[in-house]
Amino acid sequence: MFASLVRPLSRKSSYVPVARFSTSFTVRNNATKESKSYNTILVETRGKVGLITLNRKKELNALSSELFHEVNDALETYDSDSEIGAIVITGSEKAFAAGADIKEMRDKTFAEVYKTNFLGHWGRINDIKKPTIAAVNGYALGGGCELAMSCDIIYAGDGAIFGQPEIKLGVIPGAGGTQRLTRAVGKSKAMEYALSGRPFTAQEAEKWGLVSKIFPKDQLLGEAIKLAEEIAGFSQPAIQACKEAVNSAYELSLKEGMHFERRLFQALFALNDKKEGMNAFVEKRAPKWTNT
Numbered sequence: 001m002f003a004s005l006v007r008p009l010s011r012k013s014s015y016v017p018v019a020r021f022s023t024s025f026t027v028r029n030n031a032t033k034e035s036k037s038y039n040t041i042l043v044e045t046r047g048k049v050g051l052i053t054l055n056r057k058k059e060l061n062a063l064s065s066e067l068f069h070e071v072n073d074a075l076e077t078y079d080s081d082s083e084i085g086a087i088v089i090t091g092s093e094k095a096f097a098a099g100a101d102i103k104e105m106r107d108k109t110f111a112e113v114y115k116t117n118f119l120g121h122w123g124r125i126n127d128i129k130k131p132t133i134a135a136v137n138g139y140a141l142g143g144g145c146e147l148a149m150s151c152d153i154i155y156a157g158d159g160a161i162f163g164q165p166e167i168k169l170g171v172i173p174g175a176g177g178t179q180r181l182t183r184a185v186g187k188s189k190a191m192e193y194a195l196s197g198r199p200f201t202a203q204e205a206e207k208w209g210l211v212s213k214i215f216p217k218d219q220l221l222g223e224a225i226k227l228a229e230e231i232a233g234f235s236q237p238a239i240q241a242c243k244e245a246v247n248s249a250y251e252l253s254l255k256e257g258m259h260f261e262r263r264l265f266q267a268l269f270a271l272n273d274k275k276e277g278m279n280a281f282v283e284k285r286a287p288k289w290t291n292t
């Protein structure tokens with residue numbers, strides 16, 4: 001359905017259709033203009049939306065270090081592309097991601113993971129300024145659940161299964177599971193699911209507010225992209241400020257957060273897009289955003 005809109009990550013190179021299910025392909029980085037290829041993810045640009053598909057199908061998209069470095073690289077490339085307004089991360093029908101790569105971790109020692117700050121680079125998604133949407137079908141376990149929760153919005157397929165099963169491996173969540181799940185669903189549920197390692201369903205996740213909406217699995221990606229396109233159609237600096245303001249609710253007291261929000265609101269009056277948006281409303285026409 002979207003095949004005609006699929007093109008490589010680079011905005012500068014001429015249009016070249018990309019096979020949807022190739023395991024790797026070459027992209028051009030706008031900043032460096034160097035060719036590079038990904039082994040564990042697919043990247044596609046659909047209009048103003050960057051789509052990252054985790055692509056270690058056989059391993060249920062286990063999040064190896066290589067995969068996460070590639071996700072970071074694609075996220076940062078899209079984030080610095082002025083023509084991209086939102087980013088969708090998805091996996092396969094069976095698994096969004098079944099967690100950090102246990103085979104990669106099993107021989108690692110404390111000294112090694114401590115000295116190298118193992119998983120530290122997973123936090124780079126927190127610095128992405130553009131909105132990110134996780135489209136979750138199948139398993140989102142351990143680091144997979146944490147990656148989904150690192151996104152700004154989670155849409156789930158009706159058969160998605162979430163969970164933080166790390167306790168069953170003799171460890172605990174290591175990429176935000178104990179923190180983000182607790183903030184999203186409250187202490188009792190976070191304790192229950194992190195301490196038992198039990199999975200929970202898309203329907204439960206939606207009821208608790210972790211997931212924003214549920215769709216039939218074959219409609220999930222289309223719906224996530226539709227939302228991303230809608231978001232990408234607004235003024236980029238206003239969207240960036242909105243994301244920053246919502247995220248500040250996690251960090252600040254209500255009083256500080258309200259103050260920060262008001263200051264950002266006032267600052268947006270300096271934008272041409274504020275003038276354009278309000279003029280367009282009064283003149284009963286669609287606004288033409290310039291992102292300035």
Ligand code: CAA
Binds near residue numbers: 099103119165174177
């Ligand atoms: N790491 C590495 N390999 C994994 C994996 C993982 N997290 N999850 C699945 N795989 C591999 C399996 O080993 C298997 O490989 P082989 O074909 O070579 O045997 C392949 O993917 C398919 O998996 P299964 O045969 O197990 O598939 P299934 O349908 O029977 O079960 C599952 C699916 C319930 C998701 C099961 O694979 C599972 O429990 N996976 C592990 C889930 C988990 O514990 N995640 C947490 C990881 S730790 C973590 O994420 C730490 C953190 O906080 C960052």
